[in-house]
Amino acid sequence: MKYALLDRGDPLSRELAEKFHALASEHGLERSEGTPDIVLSIGGDGTLLHAFHRFRARVDDIAFIGVHTGHLGFYADWQKDELPELVEMIATSEPNKVRYPLIRVEITTRGGTSAYLALNEFTLKCVDGTLVAGIDINDEPFEMFRGDGIVISTPSGSTGYNKSLGGAVIHPSLEALQIAEIASINNRVYRTLGSSVILPKHHHCDIVPDPEEPLYIGIDHLILQMEGVLSIRCSVADDKITFARYRPFPFWHRVREAFIGSDSR
Numbered sequence: 001m002k003y004a005l006l007d008r009g010d011p012l013s014r015e016l017a018e019k020f021h022a023l024a025s026e027h028g029l030e031r032s033e034g035t036p037d038i039v040l041s042i043g044g045d046g047t048l049l050h051a052f053h054r055f056r057a058r059v060d061d062i063a064f065i066g067v068h069t070g071h072l073g074f075y076a077d078w079q080k081d082e083l084p085e086l087v088e089m090i091a092t093s094e095p096n097k098v099r100y101p102l103i104r105v106e107i108t109t110r111g112g113t114s115a116y117l118a119l120n121e122f123t124l125k126c127v128d129g130t131l132v133a134g135i136d137i138n139d140e141p142f143e144m145f146r147g148d149g150i151v152i153s154t155p156s157g158s159t160g161y162n163k164s165l166g167g168a169v170i171h172p173s174l175e176a177l178q179i180a181e182i183a184s185i186n187n188r189v190y191r192t193l194g195s196s197v198i199l200p201k202h203h204h205c206d207i208v209p210d211p212e213e214p215l216y217i218g219i220d221h222l223i224l225q226m227e228g229v230l231s232i233r234c235s236v237a238d239d240k241i242t243f244a245r246y247r248p249f250p251f252w253h254r255v256r257e258a259f260i261g262s263d264s265r
């Protein structure tokens with residue numbers, strides 16, 4: 001079993017990374033930055049996003065495990081005092097492989113088309129002022145958006161930025177994407193649905209901005225500034241991310257722990 005490890009870089013995450021390496025070596029696990037079977041992230045959900053993007057070219061061959069240095073996370077479901085148990089399980093047992101959907105984002109500029117994968121969401125904002133963009137669903141005009149921006153999230157990303165925008169929380173076993181608005185302006189000229197929209201895997205949406213406007217494009221934590229964007233197509237990707245689960249960790253349990261609290265009833 002070969003593993004790679006990425007930590008958040010703070011003293012606690014670094015200390016836990018060293019502890020993990022020592023335990024892993026005692027259990028005969030081999031370190032490999034190039035071709036790991038398992039990628040561990042130590043920090044938070046944000047650290048797992050970084051780990052996903054570092055290894056996204058090999059996403060079909062890797063299973064991810066997240067260790068959280070604070071509260072329980074959505075991707076980082078092991079806690080800092082559980083490292084000995086985790087290493088023991090990696091070395092001795094076969095994990096359950098859980099696969100979550102990703103979003104494919106194809107951005108067409110005057111220079112050509114480039115494709116990205118997002119684990120949480122794709123975000124579109126205008127560099128100067130409000131964003132004005134047409135939104136098409138399945139090649140049919142749907143609405144004309146004017147406002148602060150658009151967030152298109154995966155089911156596992158639905159508890160991130162999407163939730164702050166009033167979007168629905170979606171179970172990651174559903175292959176879907178969700179379009180949420182950031183502060184849309186609604187008047188006689190610009191009219192949007194106002195609620196978030198959930199598309200199934202066999203649908204796609206295209207965003208058509210003004211190509212003269214410079215845009216901020218967010219792919220999870222990565223922000224790109226682009227000019228001359230002609231269209232952006234979002235769809236549920238054929239690729240998925242795989243998590244190695246050595247014990248059950250139900251999604252709704254995580255939602256309750258994160259947003260409601262276990263002693264609320």
Ligand code: NAP
Nearest residue numbers: 044045046047073074120121156157159160161164220221
């Ligand atoms: P950050 O600003 O350092 O972290 C934002 C927060 O989002 C952190 O508390 C992070 O958890 C949490 N988070 C990440 N993925 C999540 C998920 N799938 N479900 C629930 N919470 C999640 O930024 P970052 O670490 O680079 O992470 C980028 C993410 O931040 C984006 O993908 C977006 O989802 C989120 N974000 C949210 C808002 C908002 O809610 N208004 C605005 C911008 C971005 P940890 O502390 O465990 O890392």
